[in-house]
Amino acid sequence: MAASAVWGFTEKSFRAKEVRLNYAEGPASGPPLLLLHGLTRDWRSFSVLLAELSRRFHVYAIDLRGHGSSGHVAGGYRLLEFANDISDFLRSHFPDGAAVFGHSLGAMVAMAAAGSTECHISALVVGDTMITPENFRHSLYTPLFQQLRSLLQRGSSQTELAVGMGKISLRVPGLDELVRIEELPGNTPDVLAEWARTAIRTDPDAIQMTVDGSAFEGWQPEQLLPEISCPTLLLQGNPELDGLLSDEDVKLAMRLVPNTQHVKYPLLGHGLFMQQARPVLNAVTEFLTKFAG
Numbered sequence: 001m002a003a004s005a006v007w008g009f010t011e012k013s014f015r016a017k018e019v020r021l022n023y024a025e026g027p028a029s030g031p032p033l034l035l036l037h038g039l040t041r042d043w044r045s046f047s048v049l050l051a052e053l054s055r056r057f058h059v060y061a062i063d064l065r066g067h068g069s070s071g072h073v074a075g076g077y078r079l080l081e082f083a084n085d086i087s088d089f090l091r092s093h094f095p096d097g098a099a100v101f102g103h104s105l106g107a108m109v110a111m112a113a114a115g116s117t118e119c120h121i122s123a124l125v126v127g128d129t130m131i132t133p134e135n136f137r138h139s140l141y142t143p144l145f146q147q148l149r150s151l152l153q154r155g156s157s158q159t160e161l162a163v164g165m166g167k168i169s170l171r172v173p174g175l176d177e178l179v180r181i182e183e184l185p186g187n188t189p190d191v192l193a194e195w196a197r198t199a200i201r202t203d204p205d206a207i208q209m210t211v212d213g214s215a216f217e218g219w220q221p222e223q224l225l226p227e228i229s230c231p232t233l234l235l236q237g238n239p240e241l242d243g244l245l246s247d248e249d250v251k252l253a254m255r256l257v258p259n260t261q262h263v264k265y266p267l268l269g270h271g272l273f274m275q276q277a278r279p280v281l282n283a284v285t286e287f288l289t290k291f292a293g
């Protein structure tokens with residue numbers, strides 16, 4: 001057990017059925033809240049939210065399998081495999097239920113866990129993710145992660161990786177020429193260095209399985225979504241600013257998930273709170289205070 005000096009959280013270890021998971025636990029300030037990060041990130045990706053959330057909730061934040069300090073499982077990065085880990089964790093730690101806030105990959109994992117009868121989620125926050133995997137295949141994230149995986153295969157140092165990540169070129173809607181990541185707003189050297197810190201610890205198999213689509217095997221939203229019985233909040237970035245949650249997916253979720261609310265951020269992209277924390281904090285805390293208490 002290693003203590004983290006950041007935000008009063010302590011890092012611990014949990015043995016799920018298939019893999020050992022690293023997680024961080026904050027002070028017991030309220031009802032339990034579990035945070036699930038996105039692809040190539042770790043639990044610290046929620047850093048801008050942790051101070052405030054931990055004043056209202058008993059926050060837990062996990063490194064998903066293949067990420068951060070959690071164990072790797074070669075070829076074992078399907079959404080339902082991630083969700084099985086989280087179901088194990090929820091059953092072990094929260095027999096009376098817990099709220100879950102997932103972002104990107106973590107949001108899909110959270111939905112899969114919430115649709116399972118084997119664990120109890122009291123409230124669910126879905127942070128800008130795709131419900132229909134085709135959204136990913138047609139987004140700028142497919143070429144981004146293809147190029148990132150190539151960088152990781154070179155065995156570069158963390159510093160070299162951050163520089164290389166800044167040079168990744170993407171086609172941005174509305175622009176004729178390719179744009180480097182370092183040219184996009186907010187991608188400062190410090191931001192890229194932090195992303196490199198987590199990306200270099202990510203199992204490349206997790207990236208490859210997302211890019212080639214095998215991570216989505218067994219993902220059937222028409223069957224899954226109606227099984228989500230808890231109050232659900234959809235946080236949507238602007239699809240024109242690289243948001244992954246499409247308007248069509250929002251309509252699908254609003255139709256199939258019985259108790260769903262929706263907030264769209266016209267000025268935020270996929271990163272949501274990593275771009276601007278306050279509006280996301282306001283929506284999340286208001287929702288969870290009502291349904292997770």
